[in-house]
Amino acid sequence: MTQLDSIFSHVDQNSADYVRRLGEAVAIKSVSGDAHHRPEVVKMANYIISWMDKLGVSHTSHDPGFQELDGSQVKLPPIILGTYGTDPAKKTVLVYGHYDVQPALKSDGWTSDPFTLVEDEQGRLFGRGSTDDKAPILSWLWVIEAHQKLGVDLPVNIKMCFEGMEESGSEGLDELIVQEAKGYFKGTDYVCISDNYWLGKTRPCLTYGLRGIAYYKLTIAGPAKDLHSGVFGGTVHEPMTDLFAIMSKLVAPDGKILVPGIYDQVRPLTDKERGTYNGIDFALPDYEGAVGGKVVIQDNEHEVLMSRWRYPSLSLHGIEGAFYSAGAKTVIPAKVTGKFSIRLVPDMDPAEVHRLVSTFIASEHAKLNSKTVCTVEPLHGARAWLADPEGPSYAAASKAVQRVFGVKPDLTREGGSIPVTLTFQENLGVSVLLLPMGAADDGAHSINEKIDKKNYIEGIKLLATYLHEVASA
Amino acid sequence: MTQLDSIFSHVDQNSADYVRRLGEAVAIKSVSGDAHHRPEVVKMANYIISWMDKLGVSHTSHDPGFQELDGSQVKLPPIILGTYGTDPAKKTVLVYGHYDVQPALKSDGWTSDPFTLVEDEQGRLFGRGSTDDKAPILSWLWVIEAHQKLGVDLPVNIKMCFEGMEESGSEGLDELIVQEAKGYFKGTDYVCISDNYWLGKTRPCLTYGLRGIAYYKLTIAGPAKDLHSGVFGGTVHEPMTDLFAIMSKLVAPDGKILVPGIYDQVRPLTDKERGTYNGIDFALPDYEGAVGGKVVIQDNEHEVLMSRWRYPSLSLHGIEGAFYSAGAKTVIPAKVTGKFSIRLVPDMDPAEVHRLVSTFIASEHAKLNSKTVCTVEPLHGARAWLADPEGPSYAAASKAVQRVFGVKPDLTREGGSIPVTLTFQENLGVSVLLLPMGAADDGAHSINEKIDKKNYIEGIKLLATYLHEVASA
Ligand SMILES: [Zn+2]
Ligand SMILES: [Zn+2]
Ligand SMILES: [Zn+2]
Ligand SMILES: [Zn+2]
Incomplete structure (x- = not known):
């Protein structure tokens, strides 16, 4: 023995x-x-x-x-x-x-x-x-x-x-x-x-x-205080309208990140790396079970794993400053902060990601021709x-x-x-x-x-x- | 006397x-x-x-x-x-x-x-x-x-x-x-x-x-429960992505409602009605003071008043089910409900507005090619x-x-x-x-x-x- x-x-x-x-x-x-x-x-x-x-x-x-x-x-x-x-x-x-x-x-x-x-x-x-x-x-x-x-x-x-x-x-x-x-x-x-x-x-x-992460706060400020949409609706640039316009430009419904340049930093997939996915103990039905709904984007195991592990993703998490309760409040929020984050993979650099994200958001905000004020702040960044x-x-x-x-x-x-x-x-x-x-x-x-x-x-x-x-x- | x-x-x-x-x-x-x-x-x-x-x-x-x-x-x-x-x-x-x-x-x-x-x-x-x-x-x-x-x-x-x-x-x-x-x-x-x-x-x-009002809940459902963006980001259709895509199509930054057909119901402005705006006790600087920020869209008093009183407006109020606190939560919300409302003017009919809004949203959701489920529910409607x-x-x-x-x-x-x-x-x-x-x-x-x-x-x-x-x- x-x-x-x-x-x-x-x-x-x-x-x-x-x-x-x-x-x-x-x-x-x-x-x-x-x-x-x-x-x-x-x-x-x-x-x-x-x-x-x-x-x-x-x-x-x-x-x-x-x-x-x-x-x-x-x-x-x-x-x-x-x-x-x-x-x-x-x-x-x-x-x-x-x-x-x-x-x-x-x-x-x-x-x-x-x-x-x-x-x-x-x-x-x-x-x-x-x-x-x-x-x-x-x-x-x-x-x-x-x-x-x-x-x-x-x-x-x-x-x-x-x-x-x-x-x-x-x-x-x-x-x-x-x-x-x-x-x-x-x-x-x-x-x-x-x-x-x-x-x-x-x-x-x-x-x-x-994966690493780069977490962002995107703040759009307009009126000095929350306004009533009955009284002011139609006459002011609304921060929520601009926030939705910009955040909708960050990621496509199929998960593709739309910020220009983001994928340039992603280490290319080699045949050798592709080989490591063969035979891994992972089944799509199990994954769909964990998700609990038929909303998985990819239709095969290897692509799902690569999308989780070796490609970046961008998720919109929420908004601070907007109406969030049940019911029907008719508010025009004065200042709203959208939260989103990008999962980073080799060889993405948080500083370079921040440069790309803030440049893109500034140019998208400029296109809106709105009088609101837009600022982007990185909350934290960690390399993969x-x-x-x-x-x-x-x-x-x-x-x-x-x-x-x-x-x-x-x-x-x-x-x-x-x-x-x-x-x-x-x-x-x-x-x-x-x-x-x-x-x-x-x-x-x-x-x-x-x-x-x-x-x-x-x-x-x-x-x-x-x-x-x-x-x- | x-x-x-x-x-x-x-x-x-x-x-x-x-x-x-x-x-x-x-x-x-x-x-x-x-x-x-x-x-x-x-x-x-x-x-x-x-x-x-x-x-x-x-x-x-x-x-x-x-x-x-x-x-x-x-x-x-x-x-x-x-x-x-x-x-x-x-x-x-x-x-x-x-x-x-x-x-x-x-x-x-x-x-x-x-x-x-x-x-x-x-x-x-x-x-x-x-x-x-x-x-x-x-x-x-x-x-x-x-x-x-x-x-x-x-x-x-x-x-x-x-x-x-x-x-x-x-x-x-x-x-x-x-x-x-x-x-x-x-x-x-x-x-x-x-x-x-x-x-x-x-x-x-x-x-x-x-003005009247038609208030809407737009719900996008995906996974069975909230997911962690690290684990699932990039592999599932995210309700937030789809919600932002759709809600960003409802109204332009200059306040114009983008739902097709909405303006067809608006009673045309007559010269007589236009005349009623002359001499009204209203000054743009006072209005900007009430707003508390330089975000008024129109540059003259009559247009501001007409935009408040006799034209419809659409405001995005918030989201139920998303992250709304301070801080940096990395959640993929499973089900989110966007709240927005349209201020109605003569001769808009809430039922017809609802037909236009729900048809438009269904067609915008279909364009996304997403596996999420989208529903629109009118919360309340009141004629002008x-x-x-x-x-x-x-x-x-x-x-x-x-x-x-x-x-x-x-x-x-x-x-x-x-x-x-x-x-x-x-x-x-x-x-x-x-x-x-x-x-x-x-x-x-x-x-x-x-x-x-x-x-x-x-x-x-x-x-x-x-x-x-x-x-x-
Ligand atoms: Zn009162
Ligand atoms: Zn009262
Ligand atoms: Zn733990
Ligand atoms: Zn632990």
């Missing part, structure tokens, strides 16, 4: 205990977005720290200070920095995760209490935070514990960075990473993050790319992230998946951003790997969030195996 | 008392839109009824029942029906007004307590409801009182219809008018309403037209109202203005709707006259609402004189 075989059977033997402990963690309502729950977020930090103490993981708690929340100053939860092993002969893997969760109320439509972990006959473990991100972060600790119990040497040093504000803007995290890049984080060889999901329900994946899926960390993870699941993982990208990924890559200068444990249908931010027991237990084995594989990478 | 001369001097002699009494009425916080203030609305009804009792006005209180407000069932305030005189040899004038007011809080920016009537050095009487509509409705009672005190015969019978829900949808009023058209309201010769304002600050006017400004009631009012103010009144129309106007005209089949007391700068629904003491006192004389003039019309 190899070392990993004995770890695997230890994990199987203790699976009920891992579920019980996940239940302890889920019971702590560590909702970061609500000031009232902040003590529970801190309680969850202490729960992790108590495990670190038991396992001999040395740790420090970084205090990011205060935030303004619901009108008062609220203390931020700690960012826990753990260190297990400092052997200069070993590789050092930094793992990141978050111990805070999304809000959840039974009355939102949960079939069971969201903060009581419940297992059904299909082995699904329901509970807020079960998959996002409590099972993954705890699993790193169970991997250490298994090695200790079996007297197996952990072949890498582990650094852990666990934050309690991921669901609420990761306050203070970027600053800490920048500040500690040559301090605590020094010596990191690889970063591994388990905080996303398989593309489907059955095949594991490694995720090597994320792309790792090398052929590098040593990905190779190690691929071997680990094959060892644990008996299949080659899909190589996937995602459409959304996980900002910390780029922060780690840019500041530590090392490869970042996204190694998900949960499945596509886990419902991370929805009601009835779950992780399959199989994903959790096999996931512990996967993380352990990855560490062994990457040790010799 | 004629009868009217003695009435005038009585009114002048008692002006301080009229101001004091208006103060009593303003002190009653009869805000109809807030359930907590409902007892004060009823108190205001009782204040009026107590005056009716003192003056021998017989009255009944119609109970419109209950309404749903702020989540509970709230009893509606009474519609007071008063009768003063039933001489079949006299003409019968029905006067309408409302005793409820808009909400007001000192913290909204009032310079004095909104429910304490305050007079400044310029003779402006500040207070919520001062001009809208407490001074006008009380004035009808002071006219009766003056006749009684002086022993002058009132040359007409008066019916009074005073409601307490005008600022909140006039619940129950239309039903009552329809129901009592052949009952209480039978025998009405003329309707006179004092609940609007002079076009400017100095010259009285008679108002003979109001137009009276004959050469009829006997207007002639009487014109003589009254000349007698009291020494000038010919402007003949004006307004851009907004006063639905009761049309209800009275259509159900009683008689001429309705709008005879304003307040001035353009009274700020009826704003902070620091006021009525000039001169407008109030001369307004009492105006109403008295109108009754004398119309008696022999």
